[in-house]
Amino acid sequence: MEDKIFREFLEKKGLKFTKERAAVLKEVFSNHNHFDPDDLYVKMKGQGMKVSKASVYRTLPLLLECGLVEQVERFDKHAHYEHTFGHGHHDHLICIKCGKVIPLFSEKLEKLQESLCKQEKFRCLTHILEIKGYCSKCEEKGQGGKQKRPGV
Amino acid sequence: MEDKIFREFLEKKGLKFTKERAAVLKEVFSNHNHFDPDDLYVKMKGQGMKVSKASVYRTLPLLLECGLVEQVERFDKHAHYEHTFGHGHHDHLICIKCGKVIPLFSEKLEKLQESLCKQEKFRCLTHILEIKGYCSKCEEKGQGGKQKRPGV
DNA sequence: TTGTAATTGAGAATCAATCTCAATAGAGGA
DNA sequence: TCCTCTATTGAGATTGATTCTCAATTACAA
Ligand SMILES: [Mn+2]
Ligand SMILES: [Mn+2]
Ligand SMILES: [Zn+2]
Ligand SMILES: [Zn+2]
Numbered sequence: 001m002e003d004k005i006f007r008e009f010l011e012k013k014g015l016k017f018t019k020e021r022a023a024v025l026k027e028v029f030s031n032h033n034h035f036d037p038d039d040l041y042v043k044m045k046g047q048g049m050k051v052s053k054a055s056v057y058r059t060l061p062l063l064l065e066c067g068l069v070e071q072v073e074r075f076d077k078h079a080h081y082e083h084t085f086g087h088g089h090h091d092h093l094i095c096i097k098c099g100k101v102i103p104l105f106s107e108k109l110e111k112l113q114e115s116l117c118k119q120e121k122f123r124c125l126t127h128i129l130e131i132k133g134y135c136s137k138c139e140e141k142g143q144g145g146k147q148k149r150p151g152v
Numbered sequence: 153m154e155d156k157i158f159r160e161f162l163e164k165k166g167l168k169f170t171k172e173r174a175a176v177l178k179e180v181f182s183n184h185n186h187f188d189p190d191d192l193y194v195k196m197k198g199q200g201m202k203v204s205k206a207s208v209y210r211t212l213p214l215l216l217e218c219g220l221v222e223q224v225e226r227f228d229k230h231a232h233y234e235h236t237f238g239h240g241h242h243d244h245l246i247c248i249k250c251g252k253v254i255p256l257f258s259e260k261l262e263k264l265q266e267s268l269c270k271q272e273k274f275r276c277l278t279h280i281l282e283i284k285g286y287c288s289k290c291e292e293k294g295q296g297g298k299q300k301r302p303g304v
Numbered sequence: 305t306t307g308t309a310a311t312t313g314a315g316a317a318t319c320a321a322t323c324t325c326a327a328t329a330g331a332g333g334a
Numbered sequence: 335t336c337c338t339c340t341a342t343t344g345a346g347a348t349t350g351a352t353t354c355t356c357a358a359t360t361a362c363a364a
Contacts, residue, residue, distance in 0.1 A: 014341085015341075015342090016329095016331095016342075018330095018341090018343085020343070038320080052343070052345075053321095053344085053345095054321095054322085054344060055342085055344075057320090057321065058322095058342090058343090077319080077320070077351090078320055079320085079321090093269065093274045093276075102274065104272065106264070108264060109261075109268065112261055112264060113283060116258055116261065117245065117285065120245060120288070122283070122287055123285045124283050125248070125284055125285040126283075126284050126285070127283040127284065128282050129279065129280070129281045130279060131269060131278075131279040132276075132278050133269065133274055133278070134274070134275040134277070135273075135274055136273035136274065139273070139274075139275050167311090168310065168311075168360090168361070170310090170311065170312085170360085172311080172313095173311095188351095189351085189352085190350095190351080203313090204313040205313085205352090206312075206313060206352095206354090207312065209351090210311090210312090229320090229321080229351070230350085230352085231352090306364085307362105307364085308362090308363090309361090309362095310359105310362100311358100311359080311360070311361090312356105312357105312359070312360085313357100313359100314355100314357105315354100315355090315356100316353105316354080316355075316356105317352105317354070317355085318352080319350100319351095319352095320349105321348100321349085321350090321351105322349070323347080323348070324345100324346090324347075325344105325345100325347105326343105326344100326345100327344090328341100328343070328344105329340100329341085329343090330339100330340090331338105331339090331340090332337100332338090333337085333338085334336085334338100
């Protein structure tokens with residue numbers, strides 16, 4: 001399914017559905033975790049797949065452009081992604097103590113954003129909402145100890 | 153005012169309110185624009201102020217920690233900030249064609265986020281909401297032409 | 305004044321991301 | 335099939351923001 005979408009997207013742009021691009025796509029959709037480009041590259045190499053780092057870095061923006069993946073939690077120094085096809089768009093609650101990422105979706109929230117954009121005559125295409133704080137576990141344990149993700 | 157806040161914050165941490173830190177603070181509050189660390193450094197140098205890049209990069213996280221500045225629009229490759237003291241928190245609409253950044257604040261939106269967090273038993277501290285699309289001007293001009301900010 | 309710890313700046317180091325470029329692959333045409 | 339043209343690839347070099355290192359300096363309190 002995502003193959004079809006990607007293939008058609010590439011065709012429309014006069015680009016080819018090569019095995020390297022197919023491999024990246026496949027890996028991206030192999031599970032539902034968030035990932036960063038290097039993770040992906042290492043994992044593919046580990047499985048004996050044939051790709052270069054350059055191809056990974058070149059393919060991800062294409063997947064982004066055709067809407068198969070979205071970027072998430074860029075408070076780290078490098079980009080993170082997740083595939084979105086087959087899921088819906090969602091936002092993220094991020095625990096600054098343990099690093100846990102909790103997906104959040106609210107129709108009401110989405111609608112409200114849309115209506116606010118309309119008021120500004122702004123045509124909204126995408127958005128990123130990241131809420132940072134303490135997850136229930138870390139909250140009850142108290143906030144002592146070292147943050148896993150300082151500077152947030 | 154912001155001097156007082158910063159000074160007390162530093163004191164509480166056993167850090168000193170040095171002239172370098174004071175200079176960065178002053179520059180950050182000299183106007184209401186968004187900025188990035190290098191801009192700030194160059195501007196300070198241009199005015200003959202005495203700072204190093206290292207001090208700028210060291211001071212900004214402190215200002216972040218004490219709530220005098222917030223980070224915004226990290227879709228560029230480097231960090232951007234704005235001072236928030238004396239303003240309220242607000243979110244941003246970002247035009248992917250011309251790069252314009254439109255501040256947005258909605259009490260309703262903030263409250264809704266809070267209540268969603270409560271449902272998840274998540275203690276929310278901060279959040280970043282960035283909505284990307286076309287501003288009214290770019291929308292009416294049509295979307296032809298090259299994006300100023302590709303990859304968004 | 306002296307001791308101690310924090311701070312500073314210059315430059316080196318890091319490291320994600322991008323770019324370069326020669327070698328390849330693939331599609332279509334002759 | 336053979337040729338040509340263009341897109342693609344990977345290895346490695348390069349970039350550029352940020353962080354780190356470390357010797358020199360400063361601030362402060364005893
Ligand atoms: Mn997610
Ligand atoms: Mn703003
Ligand atoms: Zn947690
Ligand atoms: Zn615009």
